[in-house]
Amino acid sequence: MKPPILTRPFYFLWTTQTAANAADVLYIMALTVLVLDRTGSLVSAALMPLLRSGAQMLSGFIAPLLISRFKLPALLLMSQTGQFLLFICLAVYLKLNGDGASLIAVFTLVFVMSFLDGWTVPARNALVPRLVTHEQGLLKANSLVSVSDQVVQFAGWGLSGVIVAVIGANSTLVLTAFVYGLAAAFTLGIKEPADPEHTQHANQQQKETAPDREDSRWLTLTEGWKLIWRVPRLRLLTFMDVVDMLGGSVWVGAFTLAFVQVALGQGEEWWGFINAAYFAGTVGGGLLVLALSRTIGSRYLAAMLIGMAGYGSLTAIYALNTQPFVALMLVLLMGPFAELSIINRRTLIQRSVTKLMLPKVLSAQATLLHLVFCISLLVMAGLAERFGIVNMYLLAAGLTLLALLVGLAGYRAFHDKEAGTANG
Structure with missing residues (x-):
């Protein structure tokens, strides 16, 4: 019996990234509404995507250092769990402080969450070829990932606006925390196949670069x-x-x-x-x-x-x-x-x-x-x-x-x- 083209770990990867993307859309919409209500300034609200993009750019630059030390599923787990915990901190802070919440504190938490999110897409796209069993499965897997990304973007922004309008921004943050928790939980099902070449390369690299850490990091x-x-x-x-x-x-x-x-x-x-x-x-x-x-x-x-x-x-x-x-x-x-x-x-x-x-x-x-x-x-x-x-x-x-x-x-x-x- 032939193994399935798309493996069970791939479906866990697909699910966790879909949930994480949905949570991103929900919390950005909720925070945008909160910031606009507080300041009435479009410039303040526009800082959100700018901060996110800057944090992700910085995160992507240092991601190779993490990739050389941790396996990709472990990186995804750290990212999703970290975002989940930080978001709980953000939601609790906003709940306790209400209108007195500092926007600097909010934007700082958004920046750190976005930094953790910066290596998830490269890690996900790098994991996909490792979790399919046939060359034809790679195109199918990429298509499924792209469809889910677009569905979240297409439906997410419209639905998140309705959700915020119906249950309010604070309740939307609670819902978002739950979705982030699901994303972190599904990450546990992503198991990367054993790769002897990876282990051998990592050991060899460690031996060759141990004497000079600065050169090793730059390399x-x-x-x-x-x-x-x-x-x-x-x-x-x-x-x-x-x-x-x-x-x-x-x-x-x-x-x-x-x-x-x-x-x-x-x-x-x-x-x-x-x-x-x-x-x-x-x-x-x-x-x-x-x-x-x-x-x-x-x-x-x-x-x-x-x-x-x-x-x-x-x-x-x-x-x-x-x-x-x-x-x-x-x-x-x-x-x-x-x-x-x-x-x-x-x-x-x-x-x-x-x-x-x-x-x-x-x-x-x-x-x-x-x-x-x-x-x-x-x-x-x-x-x-x-x-x-x-x-x-x-x-x-x-x-x-x-x-x-x-x-x-x-x-x-x-x-x-x-x-x-x-x-x-």
């Missing part, structure tokens, strides 16, 4: 970055991720609202329709990739390039369109192409480096992408004010098509067998 911190630069396939894929992140920031709420008002001549209700259609499209896209996993087979590169071509072209048409219903259909169609590109690119990255080095590579990429996203928000906002919102979306489409051309130009790198087994 560990930079190992993933060096591998990305040295391996052509990883370098190309990382560049494509960076370009996607530069253009992808145009779907942030403020930009989509400006486009709806200026280009489509509609009000805030159409802003909601556009957001809902975009997330619905990405959920449908993830399910489509899951259904087509057997058809795609190992043709990850072709699928990724088709996704990029479709997404870039539809974004350009969307930018030039002035009809609301047409815009709605275009955004809905973008989702499947975006997911086809993202899921297959993630799968290619996972297959471009050994399982031992993958967490360090993903940590380096996560740090870079957090930084690029922050920069992109500022740059795109300036470009929108100077050249107009329509030209900003055209630029985003151009960036995606540029990444497509780079992928086509670097076609040989994707078929280099050595690139697929790089171990640094």
Whole structure:
């Protein structure tokens, strides 16, 4: 009897990350409402995502030091348990102090929680290849993870707003603590298969680097970055991720609202329709990739390039369109192409480096992408004010098509067998 393609530990990983993402959405919504009620300042509320992004960027940078000392399931357990305990502290503090609670204390706890959360996505994506038993299962696993991420984003923000409105912000924090507790509990079921290569490498590294701890730490911190630069396939894929992140920031709420008002001549209700259609499209896209996993087979590169071509072209048409219903259909169609590109690119990255080095590579990429996203928000906002919102979306489409051309130009790198087994 053949072993299942997706193992039981994978489903525990999938469940714990879905629960953790749902808890994140709930507590961000509840805290945003609390901060707005207390200060009436959008700037204060906007500090929340900025703090989270900065903490996750810092966490991603030092994650290799933790990865070299602990197994990935242990890291996830520490992260989820730490966030659960810190969140209980936050909820109790807010309950006891009410309107007298210090925003500095609240933001400090948010920063520390986000720091703990910073290594969960690299650890999760690095664990996925270790918890599937067949190459085809990798694409299926990535599709399931992407679908759950998008469902939480799509349904979570709307439902969390309703929950906060119905039971209040403080009760929502109690519910969030329960969800965080579930996420931590499910983490206990994630068991990483024994890997003799990992143990041997760790022992050898400890012997070689014991005399000079400072050099050892610097080597560990930079190992993933060096591998990305040295391996052509990883370098190309990382560049494509960076370009996607530069253009992808145009779907942030403020930009989509400006486009709806200026280009489509509609009000805030159409802003909601556009957001809902975009997330619905990405959920449908993830399910489509899951259904087509057997058809795609190992043709990850072709699928990724088709996704990029479709997404870039539809974004350009969307930018030039002035009809609301047409815009709605275009955004809905973008989702499947975006997911086809993202899921297959993630799968290619996972297959471009050994399982031992993958967490360090993903940590380096996560740090870079957090930084690029922050920069992109500022740059795109300036470009929108100077050249107009329509030209900003055209630029985003151009960036995606540029990444497509780079992928086509670097076609040989994707078929280099050595690139697929790089171990640094």
